[in-house]
Amino acid sequence: MKTATYDYIVIGAGSAGCVLASRLSEDPSVKVLLIEAGAPASSIFVQMPAGIRVLYKSQKFNWRYWTEPQTQLDNRNIYIPRGKVVGGSSSINSMIAIRGNRSDYDNWASQGLSGWDYESLRPYFRKIEDASLVTKARNDDRGYAGPIRLSYGTQQNAISTAFIESAVSAGMPENNGFNGASQVGAGFYELTIAEGKRSGAYRYLDRAGNRSNLTLMANCKVRRILLAGKRAQGVVIEDGWEEVELRADREVILTAGAIASPQLLMLSGIGPAKHLQSIGIAPVVDLQGVGENLQDHLDCAIRLEASQPNTLTPYIGLVRGGMAGARYLLSGGGPASSQGVEAGAFYNSDRNPDLPEWQAHLIIALRNPPPNEKVPHGFAVRVCQLRPKSRGVLRLRSSDPSDSPRIDPRFLSDESDLESLVRGVERTCEIVDQPALRKYIKRRLDIDAFSTGAARKAWIRSHAETIYHPVGTCRMGVDDNAVVDEELKVRGVENLRVIDGSVMPTIISGNTNLPIMAMAEKAADLIRNSRTSAR
Structure with a gap:
């Protein structure tokens, strides 16, 4: 195996991953690696709003997942598109910009998740956006310097x-x-479109420019998280027929989304022990909540x-x-x-x-x-x-990372x-x-x-079909079944966090793209603050 070393390794250049990699690399003293299984976001179909009609079924830019047969939906398999491209699903979605309802976040805080109420997240929603095209006059509740430009x-x-x-x-x-x-x-609707072009999460990377301390590795598949006991040390990626180790001196940050994040945790031995044993994976941390609590609209x-x-x-x-x-x-x-x-x-x-x-x-x-x-x-x-009150589950189909997981939202x-x-x-x-x-x-x-x-x-x-908002499979919480704590650290594992829609305890009222970016903005501050307090 070959080895390369970084301070932070971020897995998944989606709505959360682009934000985190950009923000963490603002500190020139740290080296950040952002890994994406899909292609760069340079395609005209990504940039052009009408390109969603191609991206919706594109094998190149879309994971094209399917659920298990849904008993309450006439045993139909339901299609779940997910972005396989830099920007993740923000590069293939309908570009609708919704913050969600105040009560969504206040309910999270009422469950003991301090700092996740709406007022705590409000500054991060402002930080994301440039609302110049949707407000007639300056509004203190809106942002005007963020990378995500909005319009009608x-x-x-x-x-x-x-x-x-x-x-x-x-x-x-x-x-x-x-x-x-x-x-x-x-x-x-406010849209993540400006001057006729999509304004996806990859705009954060555009802002980062050519920082020497930020490396984007596209078209790269992560096979598992590299663990030493119960400590995350890096990742193992595919390089042709070889496996290559990439090391993280500080943290591994999983931002692969509500389907791929729990999948990677389980492939790494973090998840329900009996399930992992049943498909030949040795459990490292018996974390029952991984893959549970799947919600969608x-x-x-x-x-x-x-x-x-x-x-x-x-x-x-x-x-x-x-x-x-x-x-x-x-x-x-x-x-x-x-x-x-x-x-x-x-x-x-x-x-x-x-x-x-x-x-x-x-x-x-x-x-x-x-x-x-x-x-x-x-x-x-x-x-x-x-x-929705219905809750589903995600499980591995096999120990092979190339096999799509079993996705069962248990709709209705x-x-x-x-x-x-x-x-x-x-x-x-x-x-x-x-x-x-x-x-x-x-x-x-x-x-x-x-x-x-x-x-x-x-x-x-x-x-009925999904409107493509899967969340909740690595739930944030303070109870024993929660996967991550209020600082998004994986329970029972050192130096490992999950930051994407999978950590939402309950689904928010509306489109999930902007909330995930706001959560990533907050997570960047949490990571920086934890580093400062550790000095």
């Missing part, structure tokens, strides 16, 4: 405006800033054929899509400068008017029309339940989740039926979404 997008389609008007007609407030004082209402798309030719549906096709791409390359504008999801809503039941129970995304393109149907122009309203295993999603679909149908949006609808393609009772439940079971 380039198109603002008439259907998006009609959706907002219809939501207001259905009794919701209009919300001109989901990241402001209130999350509830309908409005245009389950989502249903209500599909609609448009009455007017003003959707982005034609650009999904090869010819029109290619023409839009060529226009984008020449001018940076046109349909390809939009990711197709401009507007949405957070809404609730009358029982708790300040805390949203559901989120809607208006898609001004129809990706999946009904089988054997050609829909020239269509759009969809996707609705998800924000606080808690009956209350189905009941909530039924109410959410019902509430969404009320929006669709309002006059402002109805004039853009030629035909409802999902009739059962507008039905009642058993028909609507059956439609949900046959159509």
Whole structure:
């Protein structure tokens, strides 16, 4: 084996890893290695907002995971895209910028996780962003010097405006800033897009420039964490047919996401001992919580054929899509400068008017029309339940790192989740039926979404899918089943932390990209402070 040595090794150049590597390398006295299994983020499909239509199924840029058959979803396997590229899933996502609800973080703090309440995280949300394009005047709650530039997008389609008007007609407030004082209402989303280009987590690395103390190793697969007893010393990577050791003098930091982080812990002998033994891995630390507590937002798309030719549906096709791409390359504008999801809503039941129970995304393109149907122009309203009670589990398929793990979210295993999603679909149908949006609808393609009772439940079971927010599999907590403590240190292992969506105790109310970056900003301070106190 060959050996190289760094101060910090960060595994996974995703939303958390890019932030951490950039921030830690601000200290010129330390050497930081950032390892990414995927390619650099230089592809035009990553930079161009409309590139998500390619990235969604791309073998090069996407891990393309599938769940185990879901009992409550007609035994279907559910597709889970995850970024295999520098920037991670921030390089392939829909670029929606949501902080989440204050209560999400305050609930974490109430579980004994000091410093993880919303007020403690607020400075880090500001640190992430450049909100110059989404605020008319300077706002003390917003940041203006961060690497992630935000905007309201380039198109603002008439259907998006009609959706907002219809939501207001259905009794919701209009919300001109989901990241402001209130999350509830309908409005245009803030997007991680500026001047027609994606603003993913890799922008942190752009800021870092060519620092001599920061090394990015892309297209590099980590096989396991290198342990000496119960102390992390580095990582073992693949180099052709060889294994190569890379050493970390201070810490190994796992930022590979809610699927790959628990997978790597278990491949390294950290996890449920009986499970590890059953596939031939010698347990080093019997940590039962690894891979448990999997949560995700389950989502249903209500599909609609448009009455007017003003959707982005034609650009999904090869010819029109290619023409839009060529226009984008020449001018940076046109349909390809939009990711197709401009507007949405957070809404609730009358029982708790300040805390949203559901989120809607208006898609001004129809990706999946009904089988054997050609829909020239269509759009969809996707609705998800924000606080699922169902909990899943992730386990290894074998001791081979190249085998995808067994992912079982156990969607709708808690009956209350189905009941909530039924109410959410019902509430969404009320929006669709309002006059402002109805004039853009030629035909409802999902009739059962507008039905009642058993028909609507059956439609949900046959159509629901994830909206791609898996979290919780390396849960942060103070109890014996928690995987990491409030400083994100892995319990029972020295010099090892996990920092990504896997550490969330409970899923947040909305898209998870910005919260994960904010958590990584805080983690960088925790690491620096622990180093200072150790001197």
